[in-house]
Amino acid sequence: xxxxxxxxxxxxxxxxxxxTGLGLSFLRIINEDGSNGWAQVxxxxxxxxxxxxxxxxxxxxxxxxxxxxxxxxxxxxxxxVEESFNKIENGGELGDFFQKWRDKYPELAGVxxxxxxxxxxxxxxxxxxxxxxxxxxxxxxxxxxxxxxxEGKVAKGKVEDDDRVAVWTDGLSQKLExxxxxxxxxxxVSLLNESIKTENLAAAGLVLDFQKLVRKEVEGSFEKxxxxxxxxxxxxxKLDLADERYVGPxxxxxxxxxxxxxxxxxxxxxxxxxxxxxxxxxLGVLFLGLLLISLITGSIKIxxxxxxxxxxxxxxxxxxxxxxxxxxxxxxxxxxxKLIQDSKSVYxxxxxxxxxxxxxxxxxxxxxxxxxxxxxxxGEKESQVEEAARIxxxxxxxxxxxxxxxxxxxLVVLDGSMGVVTTVxxxxxxxxxxxxxxxxxxxxxxxxxxxxxxxxxxxxxxNAVNGQDLVKFDAAVVKPIVLGKFxxxxxxxxxxxxxxxxxxxxxxxxxxxxxxxxxxQNMSIVPVDMAIDADIWVVAEDGEVERFRRGSKxxxxxxxxxxxxxxxxxxxxxxxxxxALLDNFSGAVAVCSKKTGVCSQLLKSEKLKQAKDVExxxxxxxxxxxxxxxxxxx
Numbered sequence: 317x318x319x320x321x322x323x324x325x326x327x328x329x330x331x332x333x334x335x336t337g338l339g340l341s342f343l344r345i346i347n348e349d350g351s352n353g354w355a356q357v358x359x360x361x362x363x364x365x366x367x368x369x370x371x372x373x374x375x376x377x378x379x380x381x382x383x384x385x386x387x388x389x390x391x392x393x394x395x396x397v398e399e400s401f402n403k404i405e406n407g408g409e410l411g412d413f414f415q416k417w418r419d420k421y422p423e424l425a426g427v428x429x430x431x432x433x434x435x436x437x438x439x440x441x442x443x444x445x446x447x448x449x450x451x452x453x454x455x456x457x458x459x460x461x462x463x464x465x466x467e468g469k470v471a472k473g474k475v476e477d478d479d480r481v482a483v484w485t486d487g488l489s490q491k492l493e494x495x496x497x498x499x500x501x502x503x504x505v506s507l508l509n510e511s512i513k514t515e516n517l518a519a520a521g522l523v524l525d526f527q528k529l530v531r532k533e534v535e536g537s538f539e540k541x542x543x544x545x546x547x548x549x550x551x552x553x554k555l556d557l558a559d560e561r562y563v564g565p566x567x568x569x570x571x572x573x574x575x576x577x578x579x580x581x582x583x584x585x586x587x588x589x590x591x592x593x594x595x596x597x598x599l600g601v602l603f604l605g606l607l608l609i610s611l612i613t614g615s616i617k618i619x620x621x622x623x624x625x626x627x628x629x630x631x632x633x634x635x636x637x638x639x640x641x642x643x644x645x646x647x648x649x650x651x652x653x654k655l656i657q658d659s660k661s662v663y664x665x666x667x668x669x670x671x672x673x674x675x676x677x678x679x680x681x682x683x684x685x686x687x688x689x690x691x692x693x694x695g696e697k698e699s700q701v702e703e704a705a706r707i708x709x710x711x712x713x714x715x716x717x718x719x720x721x722x723x724x725x726x727l728v729v730l731d732g733s734m735g736v737v738t739t740v741x742x743x744x745x746x747x748x749x750x751x752x753x754x755x756x757x758x759x760x761x762x763x764x765x766x767x768x769x770x771x772x773x774x775x776x777x778x779n780a781v782n783g784q785d786l787v788k789f790d791a792a793v794v795k796p797i798v799l800g801k802f803x804x805x806x807x808x809x810x811x812x813x814x815x816x817x818x819x820x821x822x823x824x825x826x827x828x829x830x831x832x833x834x835x836x837q838n839m840s841i842v843p844v845d846m847a848i849d850a851d852i853w854v855v856a857e858d859g860e861v862e863r864f865r866r867g868s869k870x871x872x873x874x875x876x877x878x879x880x881x882x883x884x885x886x887x888x889x890x891x892x893x894x895x896a897l898l899d900n901f902s903g904a905v906a907v908c909s910k911k912t913g914v915c916s917q918l919l920k921s922e923k924l925k926q927a928k929d930v931e932x933x934x935x936x937x938x939x940x941x942x943x944x945x946x947x948x949x950x
Contacts, residue, residue, distance in 0.1 A: 338373055338431055338438060343505045343523040345488065350518030354386040355379045355485050357520045358394065360401045369433055371407035377520040378426035379446065379485035388658075391665050393421065408432050410441045411470045418445065418468070427483040429524070431475070438475040438526065443468065447486035453497040454479050462489070477528040484521035487512070492521070620674075627675045630666055631682055634659045638689045645693045649876040649914055652693040660686055694878065695907075695917035701924075701940060701947040705740050708944030710747050714738070715943040719929040721890070722765045727931070727939070727946065730762040730771070737762045737769055737780050740946060742933065751780035761799040763806075770806070772799035777806060777819070777826075787819050787826050798846040807832065809846040809854065814839040816852060816864070834867035845886040847895075855886040859897060859906070861913075874908055876915040881906065889932040896938055898930045905930060905938070905949060919949055 344357045358376040362368045376397070380386065400413060410430045417428070425446020432439045442450055442465070449462040454476060465471055475481075482497055491508060492500075500508075500523045512519050641655040663686055670679045690696065707729055708714050718730045727740040728750075735754025740747050750769045761772040762780065769780040777787040777799065787806065789796065794812025801807070804821040816833060819826040832852075833839075841856035851865045859881050863872040877897075885898040888910065897906045903925040908915040919938075929941040930949075938949045 338368070338433065339529045340431070340438075340524055340526045342375070342525070343500065343502060345484065345505055345508050345512070345519065345521030345523070347509070347512045347516075347518055347520075348390075349383070349386070350487075350512070351516045352487060353379060353381040353518045354383055354390070355487075355518045355520035356390050356393070357522060358397055359522075360397060371401070371404060372430055372432035374401055374407070374413075375429040375431070375483075375522055375524070376426055377448070377483055377485050377522055378421075378424050379448070379487070379518065379520060380424045382423060388661065389421075391662070393424075395665065396420065408439075408441060410443055414443045414445075414468065414470070425486060427485070429481070429483060429522070431524075436529070438529070439472065440475050440481065441470055441472045442483070443470045444483075447489070449482075449484045449489050449492060451482045451492065451497055452479065453482075456498075458497050475526050477526060479526045481524040481526075482521065483524075485519055487517050487519035488521050623673060623675070627670065627678070630662075630670070631678070634663060634682060634686070638685055641689055641693050649693060649916065653690075653876060656686065656690045656693055660690070694876075695915075696878075696920060697917070699905075699919040699921045700950050701921055701942065702950055703945055704742050704939065704948050705745050705747060705946040706944065707738060707740060707747055707946055710738055710749055711736060711752070715928075716941050716946075717928050718761050719931050719939070719941040719946070720761075720763060721931055721933065724765065725934045726765070727933075728762050728764070728769070729941065729946070730759060732759045735759055737771065739766050742946070753783070754780065760797065763799050763801040770799070770801075772796060772808070777808070787829075790829065792829065793817065797844075800846055800848045800852070802848045807846070807848065807852065809843055811843055814842065816846070816854075832867055833864065837864070837868050844884060847886045847888040849888050849890055853886060853888055853895065855883050855897060857883055859883050861886070861895070861897075861908075872913055874913045874915055877906055877908070878904070878915075878918055885927075885929050887930045887932055887938075889936055890934065892932070892936050894932065894936070894938075896930050896932070898924070898927055898940075900925055900927045905940070907938070921949070923947075924949075 338361075342359065346355065346357050348354055348356060356378050358374075358378070360374040362371055362373070374397070378393070380389070396417075400416065408430055410428060413430075414428055417426075425448055427442065427444040427448045427450060430441045432441075442461075444450060444462075444465055445467045449460070450465060450471075451461065452459045455478075461471065480497055480500070482492060482500060484492055488508075491511065505523060508521075637655045637659045641652040641659075644655070645652040663683060667679060667683070670676060705727075707716060711734070714731050714734060714736060716729045717732045720728045722728055722739070727742065729738050729740060730736075733755075735752065735757055736749060737751040737754075737759075738747055738749050748766065750766050751771070754771065758773045759771040759780070760774070762769060764770045764780075770777050770786060771780045774789075774796065776785055776789050778785045789808075792813070793808070793810050795810060796808050797811045798809040799806065800809070806819040806821075806826055808817045808819070809815075810817060815831060818830045818832040819828075820830065821827075839854060839862060841854065841860050841862060843854040843862075844857050845855050847853045851863055851870070853861060853863055855861045859874065859877045861872065861874055863870040880902075881897070881899045881904065882901040883897045884900055887896045887898075889895070893910050895908050895910055897908070899905070903920060903922055905919045905924060906915050907917040907919065923942060924940065926942055927940050928943075931939045931941075933939055940947050940949050
């Protein structure tokens with residue numbers, strides 16, 4: 317574990333000076349979001365002394381011009397840096413780290429700095445890309461390496477006491493012109509932060525100040541570097557709080573030791589009979605105990621306050637998004653879904669920080685709120701399939717491939733592999749075989765009724781009962797996949813040409829092929845299914861639906877359809893306002909409006925993964941064709 321600091325939880329005016337076990341403190345210059353792009357500061361510093369000695373500390377400043385989704389990319393990058401740092405055993409492989417970072421995020425520019433302790437000395441490595449800057453202040457002289465450092469080439473050197481190193485992204489070069497490094501104390505950095513905020517300039521920078529080090533031997537071969545304070549004895553050093561631990565040149569331990577050393581002579585002098593002096597010693601010991609209790613209590617309180625602040629910064633934006641989504645669902649379901657999806661992403665990225673703390677129950681509760689909100693805005697629910705008819709009883713092995721509704725509200729079910737067509741009357745569950753001699757003939761779809769059943773093949777349309785060819789396709793028909801009937805005429809969906817061909821009824825047969833789409837009208841999708849009411853509807857595998865009326869395309873598009881759906885079948889309600897899209901890959905049916913295109917329901921069931929087709933009956937019930945069964949989806 318260690319301190320991983322990005323500026324996500326701090327505003328752009330934050331210029332907190334943070335001390336590390338490497339004998340350095342650093343100040344941050346940061347405005348994350350500006351008119352020119354976005355920027356960020358990263359600092360990865362191990363808490364454990366052994367890990368700090370082995371790995372050192374990693375710092376970085378980055379800049380990107382593409383602001384779309386920058387917050388998500390920032391969180392992703394922070395997670396990537398953390399994982400990359402945790403995987404290494406020994407620090408300093410900056411060249412390898414930089415190359416992997418550049419391969420993963422080629423659009424970003426930045427400077428990365430790695431600091432190690434080697435043989436009692438601090439070694440610094442730096443690498444840069446893009447319009448970034450690097451400068452050193454040593455013994456009052458300033459050296460700017462920005463022009464001489466080759467992009468992607470690691471520069472390495474030793475750090476001397478009282479060195480100051482500054483790195484920055486594009487946008488700060490003019491503000492950090494030669495001679496300005498001496499001004500970069502806390503006050504100077506604070507002014508610089510205010511300046512870039514006022515100018516709406518996205519920029520990031522780090523100022524690293526190196527104090528003097530001495531080496532102190534401790535148990536075993538492990539060496540710990542101690543910062544030597546240059547302050548006078550009567551000065552009280554400030555305590556900085558960094559991620560729930562005290563850091564700084566003089567800590568609480570040292571203060572207690574100093575105080576104890578002051579009272580020790582009182583307890584080691586030759587005994588005196590003065591009750592007053594013995595009382596003073598006892599009071600001193602009592603005071604020390606009270607001081608320890610006070611410090612422990614204060615530390616616990618500070619830790620709890622820090623935990624609470626961290627939790628609020630994580631949970632409150634999510635709670636706000638959930639509330640906004642609930643109010644938006646009736647007006648803009650797509651926007652409501654986007655809010656929930658973004659909240660879900662933030663939750664998954666950051667939840668690991670709270671799984672072992674005092675907020676673990678709150679974390680679970682927040683996760684449930686997100687799931688409940690998603691159910692509300694998506695219309696998603698687990699559905700039941702109620703059996704309406706067992707069609708496999710008519711013939712052994714009959715399962716069904718396609719299903720349609722006749723004009724007298726009977727169902728037509730085709731099993732192409734068996735070459736069998738049945739009609740199903742759901743009112744009395746009467747099932748009849750209409751045609752049954754099509755095995756091996758490549759029947760793909762069927763329309764009609766018990767007196768005039770027609771089937772689609774790759775070469776044309778034929779009467780399924782007597783085998784008479786009603787339509788023979790010419791070379792212009794490339795890949796017919798769906799057969800429809802409306803007003804006595806036949807409509808064939810040709811996936812290969814992305815066309816709809818009409819065959820007008822003539823006597824007992826049908827006329828020549830006619831392109832149904834008007835001149836200049838075309839499909840922009842590769843259709844996988846077609847449905848007909850007064851209009852003709854076609855759907856692509858990705859869920860895009862196009863609507864045509866009298867051969868012309870209508871203005872129509874779906875909104876709120878769950879991303880990633882893989883559509884295989886389409887159904888339209890004959891008299892109502894619903895269309896249904898079957899995704900048998902994920903086991904779901906999306907129900908949308910024919911008028912508005914808003915998808916208000918997502919019906920899910922494991923049984924739908926076996927579904928072959930969907931259809932609406934005259935009462936608006938959504939029927940689903942499962943192997944050997946016609947069911948009602950509820």
